[in-house]
Amino acid sequence: MKKNVVTIVGPTAVGKTKLSIELAMRFNGEIINGDSMQVYKGFDIGTAKVRPAEMQEIPHHLIDIKEPEQEFSAADFKAYVQKYINEISARGKLPIIVGGSGLYIQSALYDYHFSNIKRDHDLTMKMEEIVASQGIMPLYNQLVQIDPEQAEKIHPNNHRRVIRALEIYESTGKTMTEYQKTQSMESPYNPILLGLEMERALLYKRINERVDQMMAAGLLEEVRELYGKGLQDCQPMKAIGYKEFIPYFKKEQTLEETIDLLKRNSRRYAKRQFTWFKNKMDVTWYSLTPDTADEKFGVIFEDLAGILK
Incomplete structure (x- = not known):
């Protein structure tokens, strides 16, 4: 049982x-x-x-x-x-x-x-460098274009989740929303x-x-x-x-x-x-x-x- x-x-x-x-x-x-x-x-x-x-x-x-x-x-x-x-x-x-x-x-x-999608540390580091130099909004706006449903769930201040959502898309070709629905x-x-x-x-x-x-x-x-x-x-x-x-x-x-x-x-x-x-x-x-x-x-x-x- x-x-x-x-x-x-x-x-x-x-x-x-x-x-x-x-x-x-x-x-x-x-x-x-x-x-x-x-x-x-x-x-x-x-x-x-x-x-x-x-x-x-x-x-x-x-x-x-x-x-x-x-x-x-x-x-x-x-x-x-x-x-x-x-x-x-x-x-x-x-x-x-x-x-x-x-x-x-x-x-x-x-x-x-969760283990199916491995971390791409090089990609993550590049995005963190963007955040450090330009702020989170360029990445967040990119997420809005790629996966508006996920962007609605994530506050721009949550840098880690914004980066992870983009990393999943770049690594798999699927958005976080598509992945979650499977x-x-x-x-x-x-x-x-x-x-x-x-x-x-x-x-x-x-x-x-x-x-x-x-x-x-x-x-x-x-x-x-x-x-x-x-x-x-x-x-x-x-x-x-x-x-x-x-x-x-x-x-x-x-x-x-x-x-x-x-x-x-x-x-x-x-x-x-x-x-x-x-x-x-x-x-x-x-x-x-x-x-x-x-x-x-x-x-x-x-x-x-x-x-x-």
Whole structure:
């Protein structure tokens, strides 16, 4: 029989962490982080990393396993998640993946193969030289022409993914979009996908409030310390919650402008997450509000109990 794997998805700030812990407590589960940035040490507040006090002694995996300078790819994520699923299931417990990195989660749950497309380091180096001398936009505009669907998914600031998409096209003659569409949607597991959604105005209000809470919790100090260590060019510093502060430290914008930008980027990211999960994965969605979350969680518990019989 295939192993059951529960996955909780949805936009940022919707309540995935709280649900994951309650599910783990009720169904004897262990949690696997599904956020691509929470693997990095020191990137805590801006990634909304679960705090030890919130964990309720539930084991959490795939958190703080990488140094900031280390790369971490969807293929790496897939390998780690499969390892943890096997170990958790062998203990007679339920693996629960929680997070918002859509492609990473899809790649781990389904039969994605990444090793077929080897890296072309010479080509990558040439494109990195272009970025260093001319900025990312010449390459990003090239991607828009070659693969507009993929360009829509990738923010220009994510240099690594822009370069990788172009590298795949140059190496294979196929766009990243074409390559992804050939991937199998068969899963080696029994994936149970639960999605949390919230009316947009409520969600955006919640996102704005969470940014304020992050600032009160010391986000500025966290990013300042990382920036002071010379980490501004590392992969996690390009994530939302961190990249917005770089112009502030360079005295190119005010703190107020920085916070407004962070809120805007977080709202836009939430919209992209929601659209991605709606279009790409077979998710059972539960709509909630801050006031009805506990009631809706009860419905989810009942539904999941029926599935796991």
